Amino acid sequence: MTTATGPQVPGRPAATPRRGRPGYDREGVLQVAVQLFIEQGYDATSVSDLAARLGLSKSALYHHFSSKEELLGLALDDALGALEKALQDTLASGGTPTERLTLLIRDAVGVLIDRLPAVTLLLRVRGNTPVELAAMERRRRFDQQVTALVRQAQDAGEIRTDVDAAVATRLMFGMLNSVVEWYRPDGPAPQGVLAEDIVTVILQGVGTRNGERA
Amino acid sequence: MTTATGPQVPGRPAATPRRGRPGYDREGVLQVAVQLFIEQGYDATSVSDLAARLGLSKSALYHHFSSKEELLGLALDDALGALEKALQDTLASGGTPTERLTLLIRDAVGVLIDRLPAVTLLLRVRGNTPVELAAMERRRRFDQQVTALVRQAQDAGEIRTDVDAAVATRLMFGMLNSVVEWYRPDGPAPQGVLAEDIVTVILQGVGTRNGERA
Known part of the structure; x- marks a missing residue:
């Protein structure tokens, strides 16, 4: 299992989190989301779960994507x-x-x-x-x-x-x-x-x- | 999709619900649980979901099984x-x-x-x-x-x-x-x-x- 919080992405180097600037681009968010959907199942994964895994606030996440269905x-x-x-x-x-x-x-x-x-x-x-x-x-x-x-x-x-x-x-x-x-x-x-x-x-x-x- | 409540079991005749006596034996509960785990995913299915699908109270369900993991x-x-x-x-x-x-x-x-x-x-x-x-x-x-x-x-x-x-x-x-x-x-x-x-x-x-x- 990978860590439940923080921007550690399995199989790739951790992005450097910067204050006020999320360490992910859209592609990075998508990769982490897919990994989480596979681990937990899509239905069982909430936007809050994904934000927690990414170490982002939900609003920072919504800056990239309108919904988990879009991902x-x-x-x-x-x-x-x-x-x-x-x-x-x-x-x-x-x-x-x-x-x-x-x-x-x-x-x-x-x-x-x-x-x-x-x-x-x-x-x-x-x-x-x-x-x-x-x-x-x-x-x-x-x-x-x-x-x-x-x-x-x-x-x-x-x-x-x-x-x-x-x-x-x-x-x-x-x-x-x-x-x-x-x-x-x-x-x-x-x-x-x-x-x-x-x-x-x-x-x-x-x-x-x-x-x-x- | 089958109905979300009541003792209707897909592919078999409905058990006759009797007041105060759940219409399921252990095998019947297990069948409905497996069906629900397949539809929703095991992780995403709570004991409350299962009780709702069965039309049973949680305590009636715990009469049959100690946990969803047992099922x-x-x-x-x-x-x-x-x-x-x-x-x-x-x-x-x-x-x-x-x-x-x-x-x-x-x-x-x-x-x-x-x-x-x-x-x-x-x-x-x-x-x-x-x-x-x-x-x-x-x-x-x-x-x-x-x-x-x-x-x-x-x-x-x-x-x-x-x-x-x-x-x-x-x-x-x-x-x-x-x-x-x-x-x-x-x-x-x-x-x-x-x-x-x-x-x-x-x-x-x-x-x-x-x-x-x-």
Whole structure:
């Protein structure tokens, strides 16, 4: 656990607090808010909790942001925007459906790891507020587009058709999204290796002999 | 959303409230508590919230349970106990390591679906209380035993060795655990089909032609 008060931000040097001048810019406040939402849950975190963690008064905090929902919205938009961009780049790229799917898996792992806190928050969204409902709707559209790509790969005879495309999509992203729960930069699989491991396991399964990786 | 007060339990007929006699037994209280913890988050749910949802006084609730942590502990023990039993049955069964792994995947899908609310809660545990820390420790031991089984299958030359056994275990259970987020009894894959789909995708991947299922 990190300290409950003061401007100590996990994983980065402490900002120097100056009298009358908060030690945070908007981006810094957002980072601390996301961390706190992950630790305590968004619903359970009040603006007072966040002000206490930052060592700011509530009014100083409101100088940066109008509400905790605005902070949540920015974090979710950051995660969703990056995932949507990866998908659009993938769909615009040439190649077979399976090549595009492979590219998407690799890029999505990159987004998850680069934006671990924001994506963690996105995956925990439960739809208790309009901001969360809007994010869930964007996730649904994303899933539908990936499912359409999986179906194209099936129709092209490139991948198995005995698993429903929507189920295959959910299983793939279930595996992929689990990364936010257990990824550690110093863990057994660094980022590049992990992305290839996930491509390999999704496309070839674990029950196969080592062979050419996709 | 279910009604915020009264003894309506989602998915089961309402108990008949009788004057001076709460309409819930311990099991009924536990079910409603788990549902509320999932909706609001455990940390954000107070004993007063739970009493309101049940339409009971706090003292009537304390007649059944000493604390909300006791309720959480019972739900987590239910989920963990079932997963541990599936693992012990698997390890005690004959067969090759891969046959045992297949059995475990199938049984674990069954546990997830049969105990969806309790397993959902287990997967959201963040370690903010001693009960949660104890559950996380049991999950760690479970993961270690599964990783050992994956390593046996690798050593036996049955499954690929170019993905680290601990990473493969996490990816498999990432896929498997995602079921709690999206499984619906009336969805595209009913329980038995889903278990086979997951066995197929984990062992053979999606990028293969249809063939013999494991």
